[in-house]
Amino acid sequence: MPAMHVRLGALAAALALAATFSTAASAQKKYDTGASDTEIKIGNIMPYSGPASAYGVIGKTEEAYFRKINAEGGINGRKINFISYDDAYSPPKTVEQARKLVESDEVLLIFQSLGTPSNSAIQKYMNSKKVPQLFVATGATKWNDSQNFPWTMGWQPNYQSEARIYAKYILQKMPNAKIAILYQNDDYGKDYLKGMKEALGAKAASMIVAEESYETSEPTIDSHIVTLKATGADVFFNITTPKFAAQAIKKNAEIGWHPTHFLNNVSVSIGSVMKPAGFEASQGIVSSNYYKDPTDPQWKDDPAMKAWNEFLDKYYPEANRTDSSVMYGYIVAQALVHVLKACGDDLTRANVMKQAASIKDFEPAGLLPGIKANTGPTDFAPLSQLQLMRFKGESWELFGDVLSGDVSG
Template sequence: MSFVARLLAAFSTALILFAATVSNAIGQKKYDTGASDTEIKIGNIMPYSGPLSAYGVIGMTEAAYFRKINTEGGINGRKINFISYDDSFSPPKTVEQARKLLESDEVLLIFQSMGTLTNAAIQKYLNTRKVPQLFVSSGAVRWNDPQNFPWTMGWQPNFRDEARIYAKYILKENPDARIGILYQYDDLGRDYLKGLKDGLGEKAATLIVAEESYDVSEPTIDSHVVRLWSLKADVFLDITTPKFAAQAIKKAAEIGWKPLHILSNVSSSVGVVMKPAGNEASQGIISSTYVKDPTDPQWKDDPGLKAWSEFLDGYYRDANRADPGVVYGYSVAQTLVHVLKACGDDLTRDNVMKHAANIRDLELDGLLPGIKVNTSATDFAPISQLQMMRFKGDTWERFGDIIDSDGRD
């Protein structure tokens, strides 16, 4: 064989070896702690006990949905190992459970942990460790800060923008309002408060007659409601979580106070808040939504809620089907499954965040028609649309158009 022929043969062999190497590299599976050929470990922290235990249903729904996914073969052949702990809505306990999930259970990511104060307590820790804190169950603005916290992402519309929508509504319906505000003394309440004042603009100083804050450790908020009534407020902005929302509605009815009552959408559950507070006392209350109300007859033949109902039949028979938290948990679990499927065989934490920040017009069974999930590398707010609703009879009636959560129609 001539020298040229030998050289060409050697070159051809090198090309074949190079191509094989590149092919292997492209097809190679990549894992971080918490992922393998057979499973994906997902960590979660919920207030299954304590003042916000009503939200525990969200974690139970998510666990049930992941059981469904596993029964159907998992995600790209891998089963989800969903590890969920109770923190009683106590930030120190949240920190303890987060460390346990990372350092003992060795999860791939923390998903959908509940609460503003509680997630704030672990945000820096998770970002320092470069662990996804994905689809936080809170509407605080701080979850949409990819520049400073690139490993944290929210899911639902944020509280500040929701309050701007309420401000717009108040200015239209009662431009000379006397506004009394009851808010939870944490980031949840402060975000709503800022959003309302931003929305009212210069009129905030004259329209707001009182701001009453409460702590979740208080057994009752009756005295705060009475004070707002005594100041002759004719608009009641009720920024409370479910237990306290029911109390506020009851107390307002007891003292004969009938303001324009606007309730934060985190407490709009018919089964958990409105019915316990009393249907008569709840009439006319205003709120907003982005998920379908399973008690609303208009969704009787809706394909999305039919799929949700079939899921409950098979995996969560004890669920309270009147609780929108069950629709919420189902929908956000679907979002995570979408992201993990998109990751393919690259189940690194970096790739999870990459795909979480690249969701395009995702439609979910439980979201209102026209509301879609969208994210980007500079926008960590997956849902940014709402629709107003009014409580009438024994259910919510939606009105008006879908509104972008920054207040633009």
């Protein structure tokens, strides 16, 4: 009989201990607005209409990827509730949609809002509200400012770094080049311009023979191209978004202007730029990339490309697989999932930013070999490497080494 008492006593003690542990475990769960035991609310703003609507597929790809994650059980058992709004690439509309997401929808964070002018319009608001503005879809250098804007983080290699890589190449291969530049008249265009001028250094004044800016409200940039051709420039640096990039390529061919053409990597999509502009007109254009081009035959048997195609077959079958923006959306969606998984049961906004600033050698499927995402408490630029490529036939051909266009050097 006494043995029975001992057993019951031990059982009671074990039960009490278990209860203590489960209380401790549930006590460890921390949530801010937008997160719970069952869901994580993520906000997003995309130009599904307007002059930059070619980028809308990024939001659609991300939505499809989160559906895949939810179908596979979610993140640590929680489903992603992805709320995506159109701002037509209009900053006042971006402000409206950001307020709606933060104050009405009560999202945990805003992920991948697209465009430099759009994100500039909401950066102060997001930081004053202490809501993460995470992995913004723009390469402006200003997103890497952890001191002044600790709630805003970029994703892709920044525009100044990219322009520096082209400038180094021009100085090396064409030291006597006469450079004509077309740029979008906003922070995005000016960021590229700054990177190019800084890297050319003292030679910028003599090498750059013309700078033309355009507004996104202009229906066509044809007249700017005619003006630039008249300068006799033999290098053209094309800092434009997809619609205008395709126009520029087409117009160059029409008027018989054949400079060495550098195209910023935000407009390298074969589906939304090169094909509409015409493959013949696109030959020899130089750009850069950090992720695999789905049309490049060298990735035909690549496991990451196979996984990407399988994902699209199941979750986004109508996707245009020649549009590199679909690969871009797929890669950055993986990065958000990586960060949210790392948050565990501490789904506070502060912890989201802490985990986003603790990425070490992360390689989402789809990045080029040798390119990895890394961040730190004072490094809010996850990707900083690129590889040059040249358009040949109906696809891009990579050449040279993986390069870093570090803004500090």
